[in-house]
Amino acid sequence: MQHNFKPGLLPLKAEKDLRTLVENRSVYTMQHCELNVYETRQQSEKVRLVFDDMVLTTMLRGKKIMHLFGSEQFDYLPGESVIVPDHEEMVIDFPEANQENPTQCIALAVQADILQDTLNLLNEKYPKVEKDDSWKIDLSCFHLQNTLEIKTTIDRLLSISTENNAAKDVLVDFTLKELLIRLMQTQARKLILDSYHKNTSTNRFAFVVEYIKSHIHEDITIDKLSNLCYMSKPNFFRCFKREFDISPVDFIIQERIKAAKKLLKDMNVTISQACYSVGINNLSYFFKLFKRVEGITPNEFRKSLN
Incomplete structure (x- = not known):
């Protein structure tokens, strides 16, 4: 009909x-x-x-x-x-x-x-x-x-x-x-x-999101995240991507850049400090990731704040 x-x-x-x-x-x-x-x-x-x-x-x-x-x-x-x-x-x-x-x-x-x-x-x-x-x-x-x-x-x-x-x-x-x-x-x-903080006891991916956000300055591995979910690494990767249309690796990158942007709004924080504070240990790699996620460099982001 x-x-x-x-x-x-x-x-x-x-x-x-x-x-x-x-x-x-x-x-x-x-x-x-x-x-x-x-x-x-x-x-x-x-x-x-x-x-x-x-x-x-x-x-x-x-x-x-x-x-x-x-x-x-x-x-x-x-x-x-x-x-x-x-x-x-x-x-x-x-x-x-x-x-x-x-x-x-x-x-x-x-x-x-x-x-x-x-x-x-x-x-x-x-x-x-x-x-x-x-x-x-x-x-x-x-x-x-x-x-x-x-x-x-x-x-x-x-x-x-x-x-x-x-x-x-x-x-x-x-x-x-x-x-x-x-x-x-x-x-x-x-x-x-x-609302991840409200659902960490009932939703394993909410628990993973909380872990990523609270450990953003550390090395976060897929092995660690899959263990937190009591899932095999391939199954965790597949299910995360299926439910959220983004891989856990790309999600971690986005969260690191999001945290870096907050730090860069403070002009007393250098770009290098922001880079290392969000768990990225290579400054050139940080610039590459920032440009990929935001479409602009960290320097250009700072200029846009003025």
Whole structure:
């Protein structure tokens, strides 16, 4: 059965209808999803929008202020995504949109059946490490910073959706499932990072995260981490990567650079001191890792603080 994916626009009194604000709305309808690409060129407030299905929205350009769940309000910027449940009203401000600086975003409406198929696949074939945990879209973690993998998958989905290809629906379904999996992995990582200290006795990866953070200045080996989890080294590596979409080695590197950035904000701390304080014993290697993670050197990071 085909779903009607057209977004429901609530009647506005003195507020402007979204259709009068969007210079260009491109719509690509596939078997299990609909992709809307919006470009807004007029400043406005309290524009209301509702979809009949769960929606993944992603900012491409400009700025919005989002109002969700009655009380949540936050700036919505490029490189971020927001997951909105079905029939949930979005109230959107466009504080900077104009002809020269349009706000661009996408809204991907996803049918419930392909989401459920993806959840069933993960929970049956690739269950989480903790038996009382399961794969799900967690709406308590609805505002996400896109990872490189999420951005790449969204870009690929956009590309496939605009193709004239007889197998487009099949390709979209595969890519959509990949995107849903990467979103759930990103959510799982964010939820662990935000509340690891509360769950160290019930979640072994939360315990590992706490260990890494409290021993960031030391040599941290995968052997040590796998022993803490009572798992073999290959199984630990595989399960960590599967649940969080990042290897434990790369996670440790990111945590070291995160700790280094905090130290570098203190101008009395030298770059060398920051390097050695986060467990990296080679300054040139520290520069290489910092540039890989942050896209800039430690020196450039310091200059950006002024």
